[in-house]
Amino acid sequence: MKKLFTSESVTEGHPDKLCDLISDSLLDEYLRKDKNSRVAIETVAGKDLILVTGEVTSNKEVDIEKVIRNTIKNIGYLGKDYDIDYKTCKVLINITKQSSDIALGTNDEVGGAGDQGIMFGYASTETKEYMPLAISLAHKLSKRLTEVRKENIIKDLGPDGKTQVTIEYVDNIPTRVDTIVISTQTKENKDIKVLTKELQKEVIEKVIPKKLLKKDTKILINPTGRFVIGGPLGDSGLTGRKIIVDTYGGYAPHGGGAFSGKDPTKVDRSASYMARFIAKNIVANKYATTCEVELSYAIGVKDPVSVYINTHNTNTIPEDEILNKVLENIPLSPQGIINYFDLRKPIYTKTTNYGHFGKEELPWEKIIVL
Secondary structure: OEEEEEEEEEOOOOHHHHHHHHHHHHHHHHHHHOOOOEEEEEEEEEOOEEEEEEEEEOOOOOOHHHHHHHHHHHHOOEEHHHOEEOOOOEEEEEEEOOOHHHHHHHOOOOOOEOOOEEEEEEEEOOOOOOOOHHHHHHHHHHHHHHHHHHOOOOOOEEEEEEEEEEEEEEOOEEEEEEEEEEEEEEOOOOOHHHHHHHHHHHHHHHHOOHHHOOOOOEEEEOOOOOOOOOHHHHOOEEOOOOHHHHOOOOOOOOOOOOOOOEOOOOHHHHHHHHHHHHHHHHHHOOOOOEEEEEEEEOEOOOOOOEEEEEOOOOOOOOHHHHHHHHHHHOOOOHHHHHHHHOOOOOOHHHOOOOOOOOOOOOHHHOOOOO
16 A cells, blocks of 8 residues: 655744744753753744743843844844844843742652643654654755755855655555655745756755655755745744654654753653653664654643553554553653753753754663663
């Protein structure tokens, strides 16, 4: 039986990812100065405007505006030619302290979850990083698209961009890439035919394995024929609006909570990382070839309300045995997760772009004997 599945990714200059990176850059700066900072920051980007709002409780001060402007600059929004000028854009800051009601359940004495919620993790043997193939390739295309822009391998590209990959499965085995879509911001005078050839050579052929590229693979470059207006001018940006891009590309369930801008006491983030860690290690230890994990929490309560493991009938030992291995060897309280992964370090800008999972350098991607 044949089927098609599609996932998308975006570049760091996409307006939503611009907002995610500002939020995570501020989080990292607070943690760098005070590892016990409590941070929940969201960013909005519009025409020549950045608004940062949320809650921060910290013993240290951060030059918020400086971090914001440096982040915009590092992405490549260097002037009004590319929709927002890091030097002159308007910056609005509306940050208060964390609610004392929430703090009652998350302080060091109680160590409970910062909110209720459900978090999902997923892993399979489909790729070497134990991620679904479509999202893995889409992220690699987006990352390469940023590289060729910043290294000037392809000239006249702007920071904003999106990729999309459709995989054809035969009997649940990925066999070929059916469609690739790349939309990338360019300068006014960029010829679409030249762009198509450059992206084919320097992006697609550098990323997509030859065995998956077939003669009938469809490649769509800037399908409208023009992508000059981009960034926050082309579309407003918002922290947390790319949670499917951040997780598994729609291939597996995910919770409703965003990651970026949140310190690790927020289980939206830390427990999602733990759920991925559990799923990956179940697969890496050959207890299953596919695994989905759900964790759920109640605000102010240390232990998860539920732990659910679904191997989609690919398990090699009973699922209750797998669950017991997890409960015996892996901490699931918010404080336990923080300590296990050492999450009070300023590591979060490493996660913002091209997915929070599948990057070997991140602690929740490590493989253990389970």
